[in-house]
Amino acid sequence: MRAVLFDLDGTLHDRAAGLVAFVRDQFIRFGIDPKQLNRFVSRFIALDANGKVWKTEVYSQLIKEFELMGSPTVEALVKEYLGLYPGFAMPMADAKYVLEILKTRQIVVGIVTNGRSDLQRSVITALGFDALVSAIVISEEVGVRKPQREIFDRALKKLGVSAAETIFVGDDAVADIEGALNAGLYTVAFHCVAPEEVTSTNTLREVLQAIDSRFDTHHLATGNAA
Ligand SMILES: [Mg+2]
The missing domain is CATH 3.40.50.1000 (HAD superfamily/HAD-like)
Incomplete structure (x- = not known):
């Protein structure tokens, strides 16, 4: 054998490519200022540290740094990540x-x-x-x-x-x-x-x-x- x-x-x-596609989509749905899109994506990627940092910490930091529509909770954003990320996997x-x-x-x-x-x-x-x-x-x-x-x-x-x-x-x-x-x-x-x-x-x-x-x-x- x-x-x-x-x-x-x-x-x-x-994962690197799928994550960028997912994060862009998430920001387009939640982000208030479209000019912040690229900065949001790069902050997510940096905070995620190749998946070594769990998303709860990543989103806790992101909601401090960016204004998001409807002020979603960390839990809601993590739940979205778990549910939607696989659809963006490449x-x-x-x-x-x-x-x-x-x-x-x-x-x-x-x-x-x-x-x-x-x-x-x-x-x-x-x-x-x-x-x-x-x-x-x-x-x-x-x-x-x-x-x-x-x-x-x-x-x-x-x-x-x-x-x-x-x-x-x-x-x-x-x-x-x-x-x-x-x-x-x-x-x-x-x-x-x-x-x-x-x-x-x-x-x-x-x-x-x-x-x-x-x-x-x-x-x-x-x-x-x-
Ligand atoms: Mg690996």
Whole structure:
């Protein structure tokens, strides 16, 4: 059995692009002064810190800085984010293509992501990844987060594969790369700084090449033709 585990945000899911589209739409509906649109979007993106800061804090700050129609509460804005964001989610270029290719090659695929279960599951569904992955492991559901080793172990167990036959692909130097290396996984860095021994890629097509060469090399090295 051969397997690939992917991070979600910034790897299969272009969260940066989806978030800008969602925030623009939200400001157009709530913002009083249209001239503030670009500043609102950039403040949201800065406060969000790549999803590391929960939206309650982001919106608490934004409602202090901007005048919004109907003076919505933080709770109302967070609820809107959870409900509407998935409709703005965009896949990373070639994400679906790569998942489909892996499926035709009978390589099992899983997603390992930190975050809220409801949101991440809605995003995965919205992007049409459900049918292409065999396991979804979300930190809120399992009570452990990347880079903790346990979350990687949980994903391997769910797929029924060993660390030695699995590749991990992610875009966060600590959560993904350090975490996956520590869990004993062959690791591919996508758009991030990584140690020299880690394969670095900038497109998902390159990730596919890295996956191919890793598995081929593995087969040659072990003489295993399966
Ligand atoms: Mg990520």
